[in-house]
Each structure stands twice: as C-alpha cells, then as structure tokens.
Amino acid sequence: MKKPAHTEADPEVRRSASQIMFGHLPEQTVDINRGVWRVDRWRDTRRERGVDFGALKREVIVQAKPWSDRHRDGGFASMLANGKRVLEVQSLARDRGIVVEPFPKLWLCPKCKKVHRSAAGHCSCNAEGMRNQIHFVCYCRECGSLEEPPVSRCPTHNETRISFPGTMSADRIIQDCPTCKRELRKGFAGKRCPVCASTMEAQVHRAASVYTPRSVVVVNPPSEASRERIANAGGPPRALQWVLEGMQASWIDKCAPGPDAMRQTLLGQGLKPELVESIIAQAIEAKQVSPDASSLIPPSIVGQAEQEAHHIAVATASGRKTQKQLVATAPAGLKPIYEQQYPAAFTSAGIDTVEYLDRFPVLTGQFGYTRGPSNDPAKSILVPFRNRSGDFVVYGEVAETEALFIRLDAVQVLGWLERNGVKVELTKDRDEAHMQIIQLIGNDLSGHLQELVTTLIHSMAHRFIRAAAVHTGVEGTSLAEFLVPLHLGFFIYAAARGDFVMGGLQAVFEGELHSLVEDLMGGESRCALDPGCASSGAACMACLHLGEPSCRLFNRMLSRTALFGPLGYLHA
Secondary structure (H helix, E strand, C coil): CECCCCCCCCCECCCCHHHHHHHCCCCCEEEECCEEEEEEEECCCEECCCCCHHHHHHHHHHHHHHHHCCCCCCCHHHHHHCCCCCEEEEECCCCCCEEEEECCCCEECCCCCEEECCCECCCCCCCCCECEECCEEEECCCCCCEECCCCCCCCCCCCCEEECCCCCCHHHCEEECCCCCCEEEECCCCCECCCCCCECEEEECCCCCCCEEEEEEEECCCCHHHHHHHHHHCHHHHHHHHHHCCCCCCCHHHCCCCHHHHHHHHHHCCCCHHHHHHHHHHHHHCCCCCCCHHHHCCHHHHHHHHHHHHHHHHHCCCCCECHHHHHHHCCCCCHHHHHHHHHHHHHHCCEEEEEEEEEEEEEEEEEEEEECCCCCCCCCEEEEEECCCCCEEEEEEEEEEEEEEEEECHHHHHHHHHHCCCCCCCCCCHHHHHHHHHHHHHHCCCCHHHHHHHHHHHHHHHHHHHHHHHHHCCCHHHEEEEEEHHHCEEEEEECCCCCCCCCHHHHHHHHCHHHHHHHHHHCCCCCCCCCCCHHHCCCCCCCCCCCCCCCCCCCCCCCHHHHHCCCCCCCC
C-alpha cells in the first residue's frame, strides 16, 4: 500500500489481498496508522480476460436494479444494457498495491484542540509532535461526492477550536475561537456539495452511509472452450430444463433436448414450420424430447430461473460427486455411513442433495459503492467504478476453488410454505413441487413470497457455513455462499483469499457430512443476545450473521425463526 512521499506516516503499509478487495476500494476512506486515508487507486491493475462478460453484465444489472428503478444510479444500468458503455474486470497486482492520500486534511492539537492543516508541528499552545486527525467527512447522497467537513474560522483571530462534548454525534460538535471563545458553528451540517449543490451530510468516515461497497459474484466459465460447450449444449434454457428434471442426467448435454433446440435444428434443415411442430409433438410424446418447461413459468421470473440454472450448469461443468457416487466407490467401512446415515441426516434436515465440486469457477468483485442509507435505495446513490475511458470497472478476481452444492427438498419447502400461510397444492412429487414453488413466486406481484423463500435459503446457507467452519477447523470468513433460491439451493465454497486449506470441504463430504448436518439440526438454535435478537429480526452477529466477504446479501433476509420458530423449516 503506497502513500504519497510528503506524508508524515510510513511510506508503505502491508494489507492482505482480501482486505484490499473488500475494504480498500477506490474512493473509500480507511484507517491506517492512527490516521484516515482515502484510496486514490489500485496501482497497475491486471485486466482479466477469461470472463463471461455477458453473464457478468446481466448479474451487475440485477444487483443495480434497486437503484436503477429509482433513477439513483446515474444511468449506470441503462448504459450497460444498451451497450453505450462496456464492462471490464481489473484484478489487484499484489506487488504494486494501492495508492492512498490523507483525508480529511484536518488535524487537532491534542492539547488545545485547535484545527491545523498539517499532521505534525508546533502549535501556538506550545504543543509539539503528532496531531489527531478529524474522523468526520461530508458526503452527498445525490451525486456521491465526498468532502472535508466545514470549518469556520474566527473573523478576528483566524483560528478554530473543535470540541466533542461527550459525544461523537456530528450535530453536537462545537466550533469556537480558542482566543475570544466566540461560538462559530455547531456541528458540521449545512455544507453544500460543490458538484450538485445539494446539502451534504456529516458522519464518521467508517459509517456504512458514507461508503458501502456493492458486490457481484458470478459462476464464471474458466475458458472460452467452456463457454462454447455450454452454449452448444443449449445454454440457459437447456440448463433450466435439466434442473427442473432434478439434475438426473450427469450434465445438461446428457439430458433430453428441449423443443427449442430441436426446432432450430429442423428449421435450419429447411423443413416447413408445420412439419417441424408435428415432429416435435411426436418426439415429446415418445419422451425423446423434454416438454418446454419454461413455458409453464411466469414471464416475470423465467429469466431469473434460467440464469440461476445456468450458474448451476457452469459450476458442475467440470464434474460433480454425488451421494450415489460415494456409495459406488466407498470402502467397506464407510459404505454403511453413505447408505444409511447420510440419507437419514438429509431427510431430517429437509435436504434433497449435497454434492461436491472440486473445480468451482467463481468471479468475485465490487462494481461500485453507495453513499446514503445502505439498505435504502430511495435515499442513497449508487456510484459505479470507472476507468480513465469512462467505461465501467469491476474490481475483482477469478478463481477456481472447491465447493459443496446443497439443495433443499422441494416437497418439504412446499409444506413449509403452507404452514406459513401460503396457499399451495401439496404433492409428494419433487419436480412438481419445485415447479409449483417457482410459479407461486412468479405470480406473486408483491415479491413477498420470493423474499420468504430467499430468507429460508439464505438462513440455511449461513447455518451451514457456521457448522462447516467447525468441522473444517477454519474461520467462517474462509467460506462464502452463492445462492440460487429459485432452485432451492446454495453453494458453499472456499474463499480464494481465506486461510482455508483446499480439500477441507472434500474431507467433510467424504466422512463427516452426516455429523455436520446433525449439528445444523441439533446445534444451539437460540442466540446469546436473545430476547433482543429475537424481537428485532432473529438474526445478528451472535447467531446468523457472517463477515462481509462471505455473505452475498449483506446479512439481509436472514431469520432463525424461518429455521427454528414454531413454523420453522427445521422445527422438530
């Protein structure tokens, strides 16, 4: 980490790549050596080439949607969608680091509290040495600008003293003259943004309202050949068909083709449309072609269903290890565990399948930041990262790691929805239950049902990560999640920059998975901070929250009640 040579602090400070990825992004303010610094840029970044930019663009647009729907993204999503601006991925050059600068450039004498423009020196009160930097900044939630807090100087003595009368609240801070004691200003409020003239807000620089990174995670094909293979196999529509059929075939190119693929092939051979449709109908009746399941999905959600299925197909393109394969290759001592204890544990936890992936290709990055209330798109502004040409940038990394894919039992999820007041038609057929859940979500214009299902999947993912961290012997931050809630599943993967030893998830999958699931079920379901936690969402840092690098949704849409409440999914 490089600092300008004229600063008083050390010229270089060490930070891990993970810390820089999530906490030292452009225009972010950070604490270093008891001071506050603003990140200017990452030095000599590498431009990643092996990226599925189509999938990345679609996912970024989805993540930006809460702001673009309210015209709070500066046109970011629309420029991406219509191709006016392109997207690139830049990764950190570890040997080059980043450049930071002091911000704000306001320091207080530790003795008399007088404001100075330098970090050290002689004060009129005869104090010498280092001074204390002001930790407040002013930000604009209309354009995203960041400025120093306003300082009013005495018109007679040209001096300012700042006092913090027992509080760090910005509106309680007193500015006065140390010589004549004249009050000059109360707080840091009222500064006008030099860019858009809006009234700026003052806050401690580390507050989420000042800067919240916005992340994107994409299951990324590791090569151009992989992308071509998926496209030639039928792409997202074929992947959706495969997932809706329970992923019974080893991969999407092994399942029966859909009518669209067959239609395109026959039309390409010059057959008349009427004849093509007749042939397709006969093929469907003979079960040589799968019916077009996407036509049964509401249009409002079919795109998301296809995209999530595509993620699953990309993740499993290099192979997956299932419970059946464990049984088939098991030594005599483990075979009873795989045949009996694993299925019993899965059934009790409402889990349909757990699969192991030894090559999980993932792109993790940050595409911008927000200023303003971090969870309120109506009152915050989304600012995308840009390069010198004005195109958009995702600061991230591409990696292959190991992962587990966990999918809940659709029949049990349907029963859970009924217990929670959703009108359903109960069935014991897994594929029918899955399709019904997707249809219910797509037909619910309020979005409540999708949030309900996502909360269940997300809460299970966090519960699983906490249990997996114990069984693998690592910190929870070394594991991360990727959710596919419409398909009732999630991936748990080893974070590329964590302290995770590769093979840890494989060891759990091949020997301790039943114990892990039993701990997920029977472990402590209460929170050390109850009843406060239970009365304010039933999710907090003591029970379900994970660190920022691990959680895709910033610890939103989580609830122990969804798992262990009277109507909970795991309630005995």
